[in-house]
Amino acid sequence: MGACDKCIVNRGARDQSAGGVEIGPGLTNTDFTVALAGNPNTGKSTVFNNLTGLRQHTGNWPGKTVARAEGVFTHRDRRFKLVDLPGTYSLLAESADEQVARDFILFGRPDCTVVVCDATVLERNLNLVLQVLQITSRVVVCANLIDEANRKRIALEARVLEHELGVPVVPTAARRGQGLDHLTEHIYEICVGKLVPQPVPVEFDAELERAISELATELEREYPGLACARWLAIRLLDGDERVEEAVRSGELAQLVIGQGREDRGYEARLTEGKS
């Protein structure tokens, strides 16, 4: 055990099989779990550090967040566990990073997912936003680096984008702490159910929709309690080998069982009257 054991990057590499790295004190007894997703290099870790007060490494290179790091913040007397996922362009799991991010959003059942976007190149970030919206509606879009965008004379009409996506859009400049109070308020509202986003659905043609719903029904029958049957059906119809393999090998069944465990925790919190 060298000095580098303290280094989150190395600990992450070592603990990856354990599913994540916990940093910071008091990760138990949180009321809600919030996932932080986004393209590489959008300032996710800066948002993470600013909200949790931790010093997770930030840096301008890809693959920096090697596994998920976790921290806690408090807002309106509720404790939120914040999970910083690796930066990805996609949730199609072509790499280990994408798989970590995808599996957490699918089966970690976060109470809210924040998708951090680079406001200077917002368009190319919206691909990931739409992919996340196919899995969960409990999403806040964080349009980060808004200060840089403004410097480049890019104006963001957050209300228009909100309307088109059907989920809240919060402009932030995390480096300066700008907009983060709005972000935490939206996270809070989604977690407690005060705000129920209604994402504008991505619909396919009638024939494909019929195939998706048939397959999704089969999946739900096979795996009772499966939360993301529609998404998995779409992936299977697209010929996603990873998802096929997960169904065939029984990995999916294991993930659904794990998901059930998270669910019981959530119900326990409800009965405690915390929600």
Added chain:
Amino acid sequence: MATTMNKLQAGQRATVHGLGMQGGLRYRLLDLGLTPGTVVERMMSSPSGDPTCYRVRGAMIALRSDDAALVEVEV
């Protein structure tokens, strides 16, 4: 005129027409914003000429010549 992305000259713009590949690389390029109808502009090449940098939706991406040769574009 139909051509492939690797054949663009520096500064030349074109519109993506289709992706002539399947699987992981196809997803990757779609995720990076190379969907049909997208305008791309060839920027600079590395000293050896490969990879080459392209501007896509406001961002710069580097592609190997072999991969860019599979992206059909309309000039």
